[in-house]
Amino acid sequence: MIPILFIITIIAFLFVHLTPGDPIRIMYGAEIDQETYEQMREREGFNDPLVVQYGRYMYNMAIQGDFGQSYRTRSDVSEEVLRRFGYTFILTILSMFWAILIGVTVGIISATKRNSILDRLGMISTITALSIPEFWFGLMMMQIFAVQFGWFPTSGSGTWLHLILPSLTLGFGVAATIVRFTRSSVLEVLREDYVRTARAKGQKESVVIWSHVLRNALIPVVTMAGLQFGFLIGGAVVVEQVFAWPGLGSYLIDGILTRDYPVIQALILLFSFQFLLINLLVDISYGFLNPQIRYE
């Protein structure tokens, strides 16, 4: 875990120094003459050996949390990241909520009613959902629910209503993966003996499913959902661009289009760190759900 993190900081750092385009030239344009150009390179410390610069970069970032200044808006990247982090966070949380809600229910229904029309329908819609590009799905949701019906604002941020369409779009792809996983997990648990014992006790089928089966089936689903959470961030980048949601995703895309390297550097680091953190949280939550692991 730690070495991976370390390697990523090196990659993020090298990013600025290996990509084409001189940072000073990008920040200040062609106008400044050679002499002030040299002076600025000195002041920014671009002439020091790479290792020293890396040391300063790590010091600034890890200790002071200072990700440097955006070339474009000359504002502190860390400030911008903090403000936008909330937007992406809510979006991913809400879409994960949709994903689990839809994913688990459909998964259970199609598992319990195996080979019925519902099950086949569930499977077809899942595999279709997995083949729909998120951005197109977003555009379609926007066309239908915002433009045609006008129930929701088409894009932008503001009230909770703005959050519904983007989160549903983002959540839908992940929901499809959760459906498949829940279905296979539930099917496996249904074959277990203790389910037969529960039934032998005269327990109602619904209680057998929603308490006995679900409780056991959910453990692997939670782990998988945790992993999916990481991929949600990737998806968020696209969905934020479609719905003009001012989160970290659209900030990264703008950064790339304007070659704003401090922004790209910070976000790549942050996204991968977030991804690793989530995997860790999933491992921890695994223990919480499954008593057997807890006492080990």
Add this chain to the structure above:
Amino acid sequence: MDKQKKNSPFRIFLRKFLKQRLAVFAFGLVIMILLVGIFGPLFAPYDPHRPVTAQYADKGIDVDQLTSSTVQLEGRLSNGEVVDQSELPQLQTETENRRIASIRRTQSGVQISANTSGATEAVIESGDVSSVAEILVEGEVPLDDVEPIVSQIIIAQPEEAFSIGDEYQINFEALKTDGSEITTIEELRAYTEEKYGADEEEDTSGFQSGSSENEDSASFQLRSLTEDVVTVNEQGVVQFEEEGEGIVQIQSGDVSSVVQFQVGNEQVEPILTGIYLESTTVELTDAYKHQTPSSMHIFGTDHQNRDILSRVIHGTKETLLIGFVSVAIGTVIGTVLGLLAGYYGGWLDSLVTRMTDVLLAFPGILLAIAVIAFLGAGLTNIIFAVAVFTIPVFIRIVRASTLSLKEMTYVEAAKSIGVPNTVIIFRHIFPGTLSVVMVYLTMRIGVAILIGAALSFLGLGGDITAPEWGSMLSAAKDNSSNIFHATFFPGLAIVITVLSFNIFGDGLRDALDPKLKE
């Protein structure tokens, strides 16, 4: 004996696969898509790069795509002569609503060009005389019927000269666009009040802009322009006061004509009395863009009026290219690394696994975006980015199966008889992993196409004007936000392609699954 041969692993695999009707159907679709990708451009109805209007001619489709036309007009002098439009003094042209149609003078005459569907009026003026043409621009939505308007006024020009104290009753015809006429002054006055009266409401928009623009359009006028020579009363009766040249003007809103009198025996110079249009109604079509799906354009046209079906067909090749090439690269590199890491183990294994962990530390599309940020946008970079994103997946599955195959006795047997490692790897172990690799290959193609489309949607792709599905959607998002068909069909193409690959991949995987009964 043949019973024995029948049970070769591949034949079992094939039988299991053929049992899944859906997967076979998907396989058919995949083949069909590949064919479209390769031969499609030959059958595409239109050239995807050029607007359809330019191609109707050489396709033999004579749709009256009249988006602009020149207006034939001539001036009439008081002595009855006709004057060509080029000699009309300071000819001025203007349309009432520039967004529906615009008018301007060109070397070849007065040209009206349509902008968006609707109805408006064009005023053509030269000095005191002017006349009006009605412009109808047909779009997808049919125009509600526009009531006829007075287009030009023809006043009878008296030949004989007059003397002081005479009287003369003016008679005229006000021609309407539907051919009907108004001949009495009261009727023309009532028509003008009703038509132009309403337009006068005060501009309360609260925007203050330059005062130069909107001078007032006078309503009905019946007046003498040479008060001292002639006077005219409400009923149009002219009194001659003095000798000289007398001019009386009749104006109904934007349309106005004059009549000239010679009072006394001094010859008067002929003057322009009116402008007459050959046709008073100009019908144009707004066939500029976003034509809705029709028999001519099954998927309709996009914001540059290019045929979407042809663009989708041409886009297939590029999308499949991204899908296949990137996954192919990813597979080859991933498989080789997986084999080596799995077989040799030791530092190579830990290095490769560490690398895979790092690559997998980035959530899917972000890894591709990071590569694009590093290399810059472009089709080849997209292919490479998606390949990088595919490598770790194959390393993992191949390494896993190599580890298990390595323990097999037949591998030990080969080792024991001195077969070199490389041969063991590629002749003995690799075929074992082939089946798993094949299955994942098909499934990753779907994912690769999705990521490729997402990248070009985000503007990180190649040429933004290219008929590639991702950039078509990106353009549609910006230019045709409320046009359904422009966004729907390219997306549908992606879904169908990816769906068929996924179902086909699932079919393969299930066929390989030992649990599944034959």
Add this chain to the structure above:
Amino acid sequence: MTMTKNILDIKDLTINFKSDGKEISVVDGISFHIKAGETLGVVGESGCGKSVTSLSIMGLIPSPPGRVAGGTIEFEGKNLLDFKEKDMRKVRGNDISMIFQEPMTSLNPVFTIGKQINEVLLLHNDMNQTEARNRSIEMLKLVGIPRPEQIYSNYPYQLSGGMRQRVMIAIGLACQPKLLIADEPTTALDVTIQAQILNLMQDLKEKTDTSIMFITHDLGVVAEMCDRVVVMYSGQVVEETDVDTLFNDPKHPYTLGLLGSIPKATEKIERLYSIRGQVPQAGTVEKGCRFADRCDKVMDRCREEDPPLFQMKQGHQCRCWLYAED
């Protein structure tokens, strides 16, 4: 016969399973009964339909593949097959309960022992939590589990196989059922634990006067536990008799074969006798006696005609042409 009433009476029960479109009858017209307070042994190799029969009594046959095609299961005079699901649920765990072969996986890993016992108590009697808790602890004591209060709040994975089987028995007997179906309860346990469980069941039987349907393929257990025995083969009852006659005067060649394969402490023989061939796959034998291929005393008639159950002496039946009186 009539002085002790039959608690359970099954008449030519047929259960079919659909696989690959064809319907095969796994249980083909079996009939037997269990008297109140009696322990009936049901013996037969695996695949002979004994577990399916027990599940059909409980109404737990999974409906899409399996189906009860005919016959009746009378419990206290009422045909269970006519019960609606709601009524059947009242019977399960209350009047008829069941314990299974594999204790390790029969308990829900994520619920405590106490919760799993309370569940059946709360389902069938209106008690509150504390009453249920006390009753559960009492049951744990009854089945001989040490430190019941502590075990009450433990998780299944903290208990050994034997302990878990005891918990299963506690669950089974919690509501004093009239009939306990035990589907090879001791097969998965090692011998010493097996003996403890069997003794436990013996005492409980005396105390609670519950009749038991004991399914096993181990004739030693039959001898020790059962009053009467039914021998099943390939979905049919081939012999039914009291346990003493079974060991002393078995009639059906298959039963003889089974008995022959038990090593006797007293005799010394090199090679144990084993019945040749295997149990035919369900539905493959259309006509004739299903044991014909493996029977030493096979006659032509056996392959032609399906032998009925012949009435031997009192309470002893056998499905074999050898005993046809004609």
Add this chain to the structure above:
Amino acid sequence: MLSRKGIWLLIVLSFMFILAACQSNDETPNDESNNGVTEEEVNETENDNTNAGNTNDNEEVNNETDASSESGGEVTVGIEAEPTSMDPHNTTDGNSATVQSTMFEGLLRFDEDMNIVNVLAEDYDYSDDATEVTFTLREGVTFHDGTEFDANVVKENLDFVRDSENGLARSSFFSFIDEVEVEDDFTVTIRSEEPNSAMASYMAHSSAAMKSVDEIEKKQEDEDYNLDREGAVGTGPFQFVEWRDSEHVIVEKFDDYWNEEELARVDQITFRPVQEASTRVNMLQTGEVDLIFPIPTLNAAELEEEEEIDLFTGPTTDVFYIGMNFENDKYEDLDVRQAMNHAVNKDGLIAQVLDGYGTIADSAIAPNVYGYSGQPIYEYDVEGAQELMDGSEQSDGFEATLWTRNSTEFISVAEYVAIQLEEIGIDVEVQAYESGTLFDMLDAGEDTDMWIGRWSPGTGEADYGLRPNFASDRVPPNFNNSGFYINEELDEMFDEALATPDEDEAMEIYAEIQQKIYEDAPWVFLHIPDAIIAKNRDLVGIYVLPSGAVNLNLAEFQ
């Protein structure tokens, strides 16, 4: 499974990261950031808006409500992009200028008819050889920070911006000033090297705004003081409150504004940058914002129908063109250039890309610009264009790359033009870049080929409309002649026109210049887009300038 030790280590690490991130935002921002030394090239989106203050002479009929009526309230404005700076001397983009026009004033300004009107100067007059202009200043004007406005402030401001050491974007704009002399407390004279009749219109430009001297001194003392984000202290009716990146800029009413009749009628204006055009439209429809511009032409028609929304469309002074780099010899031949002009169907371009919101550009400057004279349009004639091409040196066509900005409008224009040029054998590849990056590439002037340009003279007069684009001394990196178009004859005429004090004579020279430029076709002349502005029905008092600039100083709710 993670070993216990591993888990603890990572939890500590994550806390540290979160702590570090929070800690960063309470330290004073940009401790060592390099402040506004952005010699950002004056780019041709320079349609910055002259800060048209109030019309104190021709009282409009509907705002007879005197200044005292407390209508109050807060106005929210949706703008196209994030402003880049609050310092008028360092601003080249329209959005920043719009925000600044509420806080800053210059000596003069343009009204809606582009006539020059006095603001901080009460009067001005030229010396007879038009090399000097003397301003008598208004008294009793205070800055937002309480400091007084006087002649010295004018000199400090102009000297500070002119000094290229400070690296301000507008230093080259004032390069015509030789010296600024303070006659007395309220009279100041600006002397230029050679005669320049356009000095007054230069001083009416939005970048000629007056900043409080304290701010200038703060900058001179502390190298890193960020004028872009901090120094917004002017004399306008509103004062600076707060700028939070990509969220909003807030200005509030300045109570002791020198011009009582024109006190701000609303308490506060909030500018919110919304890049996504359809979002801006939605926010107006849901009432989140009261005014938005610009608006995509696609939504304009639909907005017009809604009753509680007023839509304003009027011609701007922006001219869209295709520029070409004369250092590539393929553009040497005049036939090629004229062929390209004939190949593009301008009517079609307006109808298709702009949905009719535009007019054809029949000269290098727009009709609203002082000194404009229209030329006969290059009519759309594909056969004629093809003949010209066949007769030219590039008879078998050539390949070209067309750079454009990555906004929707620019890409569609580029796409449209590329398709039409292909009809006459010119194979065009469109490349879209973010505007900042594009200007850097144009200024570098290395591999420029063709590009879509937009230019609007902020001073509203012909000199600033033509010279930066066609004078041979304005080739990259020094201004906007990115096509290296060298025409000595024109250079002389530019200076000559500027030097003649007599208006009609100057007009004739400009007419001749435009005719020469048009015939020599260094550009493919495209169109002049309409400014489209939409606002809530009950917001009034919005002034729109011919250059498309929007002034909100007199905005109020009905």
